[in-house]
Amino acid sequence: MMLLEARNLHLWRGETHVLRGVSLAVQTGQCLQLTGPNGAGKSSLLRVLCGLLLPAEGQLFWRDLDCTRELGPLQRECAYLGHLSGHKAELSARENLAYLCGLRRRCSSNDLDAALEAVGLAGAAQHRPLRQLSAGQQRRVALARVQLQRSTIWLLDEPIANLDIQGQELFHRLLASHLKDGGCAVVATHQPLSVSESALVRLELQA
Amino acid sequence: MSGTPSLFEMARLQMVRDLRLALRRGGEWLQPLVFFLVITTLFPLTFDSQLSRLRDVAPAALWVSALLSSLLALELLFRDDALDGTLEQLAVSGTPLSWVLLAKxxxxxxxxxxxxxxxxxxxxxxxxxxxEAIPGLLLPLALGSITLSLIGAIGAALTLGLRRGGVLLGLLTLPLTVPVMIFGAGASVRIIAGQSAAGPLYLLAAVAVLALALAPLAIAAAVRINVE
Structure with missing residues (x-):
């Protein structure tokens, strides 16, 4: 089933023509990997797909609904992880998740425990202020948030950044599980993704 | 437990989180209050010993001090949330942004x-x-400070992406606060003089209701522009 489709997207940032007629389609259980050199527009494309940026031209469809007019249906089913996590350094991992996920869906204490344990943050680490966690652990909290939102589509910008080998394996397990459950993902990364070839689609953007 | 949270639950989440952050960041939120106390304490010191003259300028001193104090904290209202990506997450969450920002x-x-x-x-x-006039001064100040916060939040959202936005924030916000200052100070003058302040109080309440209805929409629109 076709979930996300973009047709002929054009985006300008100042004088720079960032996206030049980009088209893509993502189906249930598929992962679209965005590659391309720095400045090719991978992050910008993700921001267009989640509605943070409005394209100058082109169309975006979510479940065949035209999102150019109404972004609500897409945003309610989308988890976005950009360069900035949206977490507060003064709050604990639990408090950050309870806030960001709680705005979308009711999360019980057990949900929070399970999501944090799934990314390897059990026990005291959940309750320490985020500033006391390493960059890799903070990225794991962000992945826990993406997973806990239980969104149909994941839009992830360099999700493997700062993660160690175990963290990367963990991310690939989460992604595979998400795709298996009928979700889809658009991932901007230069690293190879451990997703079955049948589920993986690649799109290379040119600078 | 699952399902979409109600508007009340969203507001509670936002308020609990912001109050918790304020407590953990120490006395940052006390600065406007200290500023207010310092300015209003300086007034009697700079006047001669005639109490009646000081009483005449009391409403103006009270309201101008309240306005400047409320401006002091506005620049930080959305800045941290913009810098750490919270506003981006709110903008793509599909939740009613104006409602969440009103709670904030x-x-x-x-x-x-x-x-x-x-x-x-x-x-x-x-x-x-x-x-005997002092209890009566609380109501106009409460109504006025609510409106000042709402108007200030529009300015803070509009100047989010600007360097040295503080100066522009003042220039944007101060003209919009003129009705609040006129009706608020007018009500305070009448209350101190022992007269009925119903007229300016009704107008102050009307401005507050108008700000409550329109400001969240303007704040949300300005935030959406700035997270692009």
Whole structure:
């Protein structure tokens, strides 16, 4: 089933023509990997797909609904992880998740425990202020948030950044599980993704 | 437990989180209150010993001090959330952004506006207001400070992406606060003079209701523009 489709997207940032007629389609259980050199527009494309940026031209469809007019249906089913996590350094991992996920869906204490344990943050680490966690652990909290939102589509910008080998394996397990459950993902990364070839689609953007 | 949270639950989440952050960041939120107390304390010191003259300027001193104090904390209202990506997450969450940002502004008022209202009896007494008039001064100040927070939040959202946005924030916000200052100070003058302040109070309440209805939409629109 076709979930996300973009047709002929054009985006300008100042004088720079960032996206030049980009088209893509993502189906249930598929992962679209965005590659391309720095400045090719991978992050910008993700921001267009989640509605943070409005394209100058082109169309975006979510479940065949035209999102150019109404972004609500897409945003309610989308988890976005950009360069900035949206977490507060003064709050604990639990408090950050309870806030960001709680705005979308009711999360019980057990949900929070399970999501944090799934990314390897059990026990005291959940309750320490985020500033006391390493960059890799903070990225794991962000992945826990993406997973806990239980969104149909994941839009992830360099999700493997700062993660160690175990963290990367963990991310690939989460992604595979998400795709298996009928979700889809658009991932901007230069690293190879451990997703079955049948589920993986690649799109290379040119600078 | 699952399902979409109600508007009340969203507001509660936002308010609990912002209050918790304010407590963990120490006395940052106390700065406007200290500023308010310092300015209003300086007034009696710069006047001659005639209490009646001080009493005449008390409403103006009270309201101008309240306005400047509320401006002091506004620049930080959305800045941290913009820098760490919280506003991006709110903008793509599919939740009613204007409602969540209204809850955020309410916390700003609780931390900066309400303390001013609560300190107003002390300050008004120091400025020579008659004791019997002091309780009456709280209502216009409460209404006015709510409106100042709402108007200020629009300015803070509009100047989010600007360097040295503080100056522009003042220039944008101050003209919009003129009705609040006129009706608020007018009500305070009448209350101190022992007259009925119903007229300016109704107008002040009307401005507050108007700000409550329109400001969240303007704040949300400005935030959406700035997270692009």
């Amino acid at each position: 502004t309410a916390v700003h008022w609780l931390l900066t506006g309400l303390p001013l209202v609560l300190m107003a009896p002390v300050v008004a007494g120091a400025l020579g207001a008659p004791y």
